[in-house]
Amino acid sequence: MGRNLLHKIVILLLLFGFGVQNPALAAGSAKEDIMKAEEPVDQAIGYATEGNLSEAEKAYERFNKTWREIEEGIKAESATAYRDIESNMGKVVYAFTIKKQDQVLQALQDLKAVNEKVANGGYPKEAGFKKEDITLEEFILLLQNTKKEIKNENRTQAISSIQDATDSWLSVEGIVVAQSAKVYSDSERDLVTIQAMLTANPPNYEKATQTVDNMVNYLTPLANKSEYTYWDAAMILIREGLEALLVVIALMSFVKKSGLAKGRGWIWGGVAAGLGVSLVLALIVKFVISSGAFGNNNALIGGWTGVFAAVMLLYMSYWLHSQSNIADWNRYIREKSQTAVTTGRIVSLGILAFLAVFREGTETVLFYIGMASQIKLQSLLIGFLIGTAILGVLAFLLIYVGLKLPLRPFFTVSSVIVFYLCIKFTGMGIHSLQLAGLIPTTNSQSIPSIDFFALYPTWESTIPQIILILGAVVIILVKRMKSKKLKTENNNLKVG
Known part of the structure; x- marks a missing residue:
């Protein structure tokens, strides 16, 4: 009898420990995690203000590493918050790519603002993504999710993710073609290319990652336009x-x-x-x-x-x-x-x-x-x-x-x-x-x-x-x- 009681106590402790460590199950963990992750963003903003983009990028990478550890918890509590953070992260990556101090600083500040909104409970609790029209920012988010799966060499998930992006392309192609016929053509070409690289035997993960990066880089500036003529x-x-x-x-x-x-x-x-x-x-x-x-x-x-x-x-x-x-x-x-x-x-x-x-x-x-x-x-x-x-x-x-x-x-x-x-x-x-x-x-x-x-x-x-x-x-x-x-x-x- 004592041994059964001991087993039950151990199981309860294990379940309790799992719940504390899993941000998707622990109440309030998403807010706590994003607050801890804000420190490297503040450091990156400080370096960017001084014009030291190299150190700013290193600080941002520390945030990115932390984000990969906590993102599932954010996604479980609010799909909208998850999309907004990933979208702003894409803008930060693009800003570092073109190496313009003002754009880097602005992108980092926008990311910090979204993080603070999450920490302050500004997003409603909701789970999952609806199969409906999406914005260009959300389409870029799908590409970033694809890149994450490719980097982890999760072939099945990566193929599924790029297929989701391809299915959603119809929602955003009008916004793209209105600004650049070349980007529109390149996007349709690259969507097919990425799928081919992932379904090849063996998969070409390196080239697929580069192609996804290229898509994010040339699509991100188009997402900033809010009105057409x-x-x-x-x-x-x-x-x-x-x-x-x-x-x-x-x-x-x-x-x-x-x-x-x-x-x-x-x-x-x-x-x-x-x-x-x-x-x-x-x-x-x-x-x-x-x-x-x-x-x-x-x-x-x-x-x-x-x-x-x-x-x-x-x-x-x-x-x-x-x-x-x-x-x-x-x-x-x-x-x-x-x-x-x-x-x-x-x-x-x-x-x-x-x-x-x-x-x-x-x-x-x-x-x-x-x-x-x-x-x-x-x-x-x-x-x-x-x-x-x-x-x-x-x-x-x-x-x-x-x-x-x-x-x-x-x-x-x-x-x-x-x-x-x-x-x-x-x-x-x-x-x-x-x-x-x-x-x-x-x-x-x-x-x-x-x-x-x-x-x-x-x-x-x-x-x-x-x-x-x-x-x-x-x-x-x-x-x-x-x-x-x-x-x-x-x-x-x-x-x-």
Whole structure:
């Protein structure tokens, strides 16, 4: 009996000891821990005030080390407090990276203010993260969590963390693209790259850590912007709408040149349907599903529509190139009365217009919804109208110039433009499917990143683009050889 009592006492003492040491279980431990961790922050502020950034960074690293020991307790008591501390820590890291005294000092003071708020009980008690739209600061926090798991070589947790970041990208991409198209493109590239590095065998933890650091460094300055102008709103529409506009212009120029009056109705129908479905889907994502929950599906939609549009653009480019011969064009005009062929081609024009507009339209609407809370309604509307006007002027000029071109140059120029869009849509589509995790990723440092062609440093997206280019070169050479041979035969017949 005495022995059983002794066992019970030992167990109770062990449980009591565990509760005291575990900040997630001990009442008030989060406040106590953050107060103890404030000392190195105060030291860092002191050094930064004196201009000694080297010592300030060492002091901050001591806080960072302490933070890694106590963060689970903070997270358990308040997810909001945890996010705010990690977000401000990211700003401190970025400030040290650019080595500017005023920014380092400000970032450290902001971190101290958040710590004091936690110590004073300024955050409500709450646990966990909701699957909903997040801010750019919170997205950076997800990246920092990923980096922590990578440094600890927790492969499964790191992959899960970067996947959470990828799913949440839809919530913040509008804020990013409004400020920098390059950062937007780099972010989507790096999200795929990090996943590939972590899923490789063996995982490349060192490069993955460097890539996450790069993302944090180039995204952090963008998180500080609190309001956008009408020009930011205009540039979103211009950048995102240009590819779709080029597709529609090529289609409209073709039907006008060929006299297919019915074609215009199908094209405009495809444009209207693309815009309508884009708007409905974006509103559902924003107000019903949430961007965080829809992130992976958005990548799948963007990927598949990009690939299907690329296939149709490839066919159209080949067909336009084949009509650059006057005799071929005259033969097509004579055969245009064949209803089945003409109707099929006209319907395909409408489908292609829909795919192009739907793919770009959905992203554009989501971008605008994402920045709506950080821009005045008047500025948003003015920006949209300016963007629409600029695209309208470009459309008029391109169609006007296109129709003025003689038949052969018109088809040659049109086929080149459409083939370029085919190359770009192929790269964008495959990259989106990689972002969704449907297609594997094999990174290569020998492949450059070129936004203009949607060229990404992965073999899965680059090889199809190379095949398309080589195929186009072969077709052109074969056609020229046939043309030259036919010309030689005709000359021989005349001589004979």
